[in-house]
Amino acid sequence: MFNEITKKAVKEALENPTELNPDRVYAQQARRILDRLVGYKISPILWKKVHRGLSAGRVQSVALRIVCEREREIQAFQSKEYWSITLDLEGSCEPKFQAKLLKIADKKAEIDNKDAADKILKDLEGTPLILESITKKERKRNPSAPFITSSLQQEASRKLNFSPKKTMMLAQKLYEGIKLEKKGTVGLITFYGTDSVRLSDQALEEVRNFIPERYGKDYLPSKPNMYKSKKSAQEAHEAIRPTDVSLDPNFLKDHLEKGFISSLSIDLVPFCILFKWFRVF
Structure with missing residues (x-):
């Protein structure tokens, strides 16, 4: 057995033959039977509904169903208007940075329309902001x-x-x-x-x-x-x-x-x- 088409891999496979694994043979037979059970029934439907000559199999048919079910969920989703506020800030020294509004009066900032967002921006305009603390962390990405x-x-x-x-x-x-x-x-x-x-x-x-x-x-x-x-x-x-x-x-x-x-x-x-x-x- 080999997993890559290189001279070394093919040569090693020929020099080290393995015994026939009956479980793998049975697995192949099971896949072939499933292909027929699924394909023979669904393919004719494709010919009638979509285009003649198309085929359906045990893998893509199930995957297509999952995609269709997910698409129906997406279409049924009720969107909700939501606004967020991010400020570009600049202090007496570099660097410039951005700050996102997360809380208002110690509660999660929930801004559900443009008028509310505009009011908050107006209230913030000209208001001095204080940088209370800076936290530095080392991150390791595997x-x-x-x-x-x-x-x-x-x-x-x-x-x-x-x-x-x-x-x-x-x-x-x-x-x-x-x-x-x-x-x-x-x-x-x-x-x-x-x-x-x-x-x-x-x-x-x-x-x-x-x-x-x-x-x-x-x-x-x-x-x-x-x-x-x-x-x-x-x-x-x-x-x-x-x-x-x-x-x-x-x-x-x-x-x-x-x-x-x-x-x-x-x-x-x-x-x-x-x-x-x-x-x-």
């Missing part, structure tokens, strides 16, 4: 967990405005690999359909060797950051990660075979995010 399918889609949407479909299309290309000079076709990421944040021991060892070489020992945690997958996670595959940390985006640009450069800018954008994300380990 690295985010490795990518799973959903978090990869979310990050690509947030940073690149990519649709889930576009993200998965590019992830498929990265998984299948690109042609590099003297290396042939190399898969750049592990399998992209996963709900597990687990990383292989080999991947952890590789990145922990990479960090002190590239950034210095001070940036290497004493032990790897470990994350737990959700209880419902099947964990059939490890998290989405680069197959080789030495193949960074700059290296790939310099070693692409001719003909691949035209698609480089779009194909490697999600890989750049993945590569930067993975280096925190």
Whole structure:
């Protein structure tokens, strides 16, 4: 078994065959039966109501129902007018800062219309304000967990405005690999359909060797950051990660075979995010 399309991974899988796991066979058979129980009944309805040739499956049908139920809840929501007041303040010395009105007469500030907001602003106009105290805190932000399918889609949407479909299309290309000079076709990421944040021991060892070489020992945690997958996670595959940390985006640009450069800018954008994300380990 292998989880990435690289020469090393495929070779190790061939050299270390495992016994057939009957539970996995039964699981595949169960999925196939469920596909037929759901798809054979719902697909004909799609043909009549939407468009002929469409298909419904055990996964997307349930997900679509959840989306529809949520949309009905959104449409049924009764909005309530609410106002907040934020002041731009400047004292006798720098820096300028903002202050939000939270309480009025020791009670939560509830401003439900424009007239009330205007009255408060008028009352505050020209009133001297006193900065009573300053609290300084140190915050420690732990690295985010490795990518799973959903978090990869979310990050690509947030940073690149990519649709889930576009993200998965590019992830498929990265998984299948690109042609590099003297290396042939190399898969750049592990399998992209996963709900597990687990990383292989080999991947952890590789990145922990990479960090002190590239950034210095001070940036290497004493032990790897470990994350737990959700209880419902099947964990059939490890998290989405680069197959080789030495193949960074700059290296790939310099070693692409001719003909691949035209698609480089779009194909490697999600890989750049993945590569930067993975280096925190």
